[in-house]
Amino acid sequence: MLDLAEELHRWCEQGRDFAVATVVSVRGSAPRQPGAALAVDADGAVVGSVSGGCVEGAVYDLCLAALADGGSVRESFGYSDEDAFAVGLTCGGVIDILVTPVRAGAPDRGVHAAALAAAARGETAALARVVDGPAALLGRPLLVRPGGTLAGTLGGPAALDRAAGREAAALLDLGRTGTVEAAYGEEPAPDGAGTGSRCGEQVVLLVESSLPPPRMIVFGAVDFAAALTGVGKFLGYHVTVCDARPVFATADRFPAADEVVVDWPHRYLDAQELDRRTVLCVLTHDAKFDIPLLERALRLPVAYVGAMGSRRTHEDRLGRLREAGVAERELDRLRSPIGLDLGARTPEETALSIAAEIVAARRGGTGVPLTGAHTPIHRDARAA
Template identity: 55%
Template structure:
């Protein structure tokens, strides 16, 4: 839902009621995962998507109905028989949607949540999906240590339920996960009572691009497109200038290894080393390969890679640490231009994130969108 929040925040601030459809559960080869959202505002304006086009027409009507009635609805869409002209997913998967009306009265936390997400601050939104609690009721939960946040806003119906959900919401927020949980009406663990969807908005993952060469601008641009918070770092001020990079990309003038040593990374961080100069990339990779990251890739020829690997071995890196290095970085697409190379790098990052093979889909079998393992 992160990508449609600016429009929703604008509607909310103007007190324009809108219907918000959120994917809360999927099975088999569903095209969008939990948390995907679509909203319908005034004048039939639509933002977002929940299925890539299969059921959006039906969801549009549902969103209008819940705004008119003021009551949230839970709907499941499965396989559609094209010959019968049924509304459903042609991919054979199944999605369950919660469609609810949103106004300052029905969701007093929405404005604060949107503000936190826009500022890159972590927050989890808990919403009642089914059971004896009010469907569509929301509770926004911020980390206990977060300064300047409003504290929990909203309620799911009972104090016990709010307390239990708050503890789980903070745990899921640490993982950046969005899941369904089941509770008794007072917060006890029960599978047959209240179903709550916990949607976590962790800060965007970071992409660190080292080497302000022509390829860096394209990699930074596609990283921003994929939702990363991008930083480009180079020790050479003549190259590391903001005007060479897309708006919103942070540009740092510093020796790469010094900058990396002074910044935080986690298991979602992407590190792209484009310098292919030993005086820059060897000390940088020494630091990178010994810290948490989802992806560490380095540009260069196979000869450059072999020489770089030998230098890293001499520096004391183990085989386990060296095995984390993707070099030469990117998938074999035959890329030539900076833009094509950026696509190649992005494809490898996405494949690694979701466990994809990188092979053409025409040569594979089974579900196109397998259930995520992480």
């Protein structure tokens, strides 16, 4: 559901009734991962996708049915080749879908609306919904915020909400979307007098985590940077362009960037709080900028550090970084020359090659052509 947060948040503000189909689990090869969603409103308008087209028609009908009767339903779709009219995944996998109605006046509408609003604003939050357990609880939502603050209820005993909150908070801390089990039963009394157990009954939850967009920081206000900012925004990054030269680092030259900063690159980097999703692209191509910047960047726990330059520039850069005291294990993290070998010539083609390398690093891809390869097309998100 949070996969479509911006659009569904608007639907909530407009008072529209809708139903959301969300991928709960995937077995084998499938085009979309858990959390992918398709939504249908009461007028039949549709947004999103759960399978890339294979089962969308059947899921659309399930959404309309859920809107009519007000109940959540879980369905599985697998491969089918026995009937020309059968609905199935041509890729051979199996997906489980949870369909949840979000109707005006329903008790859970406020929880869904709050979760969608938080995700649309880029806030950190998780939406947990029951996908396996007592029928009366199917689809019930719980909103979990950092620190374990809960909103809503799954409809069972209070112990279930507390157990679900703990499990969802753990997944939120990792920034992951997936299913978890929440076991609950009689809990010990706060004074320790109770002898009950947290085990007993259990439900399976789909936890969708929403985090602020990951950051892409592009150093160097050059034409290649202008192209890369557009691709970075397309991939969902919060993009910053940084350059020490005010005549080049202007908002007019980088309309796709979220911010343009005039500062020495290494000084700007020193002032930032970065996480493991951050990607740093060094396009300055000048040792006086590159070396102090990379000396710091390669010691940070970020997802990707790439630097532009020819192979000769790269070898010279490595020598300078070694002289600056950068260890070999740190140099091994440097992607340079930046990007995959696509034969790129233009700034736009180069930006595509850089983005392709970033995606491959993020998802565990090899970068080799799929034609003739024996690598999996759809990798397990956790393994990547």
